[in-house]
Amino acid sequence: MKRSLLTSKSLLAFIALAAAVVTANAGISNIYFGGIPDESIREGNGVLLREVIRGSPAEEAGLRAGDLIVKIGTLTVRSPDELLNALRTQPTGHPIEVTYLREGEEDRTQVVVAPSW
Numbered sequence: 805m806k807r808s809l810l811t812s813k814s815l816l817a818f819i820a821l822a823a824a825v826v827t828a829n830a831g832i833s834n835i836y837f838g839g840i841p842d843e844s845i846r847e848g849n850g851v852l853l854r855e856v857i858r859g860s861p862a863e864e865a866g867l868r869a870g871d872l873i874v875k876i877g878t879l880t881v882r883s884p885d886e887l888l889n890a891l892r893t894q895p896t897g898h899p900i901e902v903t904y905l906r907e908g909e910e911d912r913t914q915v916v917v918a919p920s921w
Contacts, residue, residue: 834919834920835891835892835894835896835917835918835919835920836860836861836917836918836919836920837860837861837862837891837915837917838856838857838859838860838861838862838863839853839855839856839857839860839862839867839873840853840854840855840856840857841853841854841884841887842854843884846883846884847882847883848882848883849872849874849882850872850873850874850881850882850904850905851872851873851874851881851882851883851884851886851887852870852871852872853867853868853869853870853871853872853873854869855869856868856869856871861915861916861917861918862915864915864916865902865913865914865915865916866913867902867904867913867915868906870906871904871905871906872904872905872906873887873902873903873904874903874904874905874910875901875902875903876890876891876893876894876900876901876902877890877893877894877900877901879893891917894917896916896917896918896919897916897917897918897919898916899914899915899916900914900915900916900917901913901914902914902915
């Protein structure tokens with residue numbers, strides 16, 4: 805039973821990150837990032853990735869479970885909600901700089917969020 809609950813939470817987090825993105829002139833489009841945040845940490849110094857989906861834009865950019873995302877572009881993120889809101893401001897198909905901490909060291913990568921199905 806407990807495993808089903810975790811699976812449900814993973815699915816909800818995945819759906820949240822594949823949510824609608826408002827773009828400047830094009831109305832609403834859908835994005836796919838593929839990093840699943842640890843929802844048990846509601847706010848802190850970044851967003852801890854609990855899981856990264858194989859083959860996702862997040863994995864292709866080199867992000868891994870355990871990475872702590874602290875910025876999307878120039879926007880600081882401290883919670884899963886702020887991560888989602890920051891992703892909503894980004895266009896699909898273009899590189900987005902993601903700043904993260906791994907084992908205490910800050911690093912950056914370029915993620916190209918994909919249009920969702």
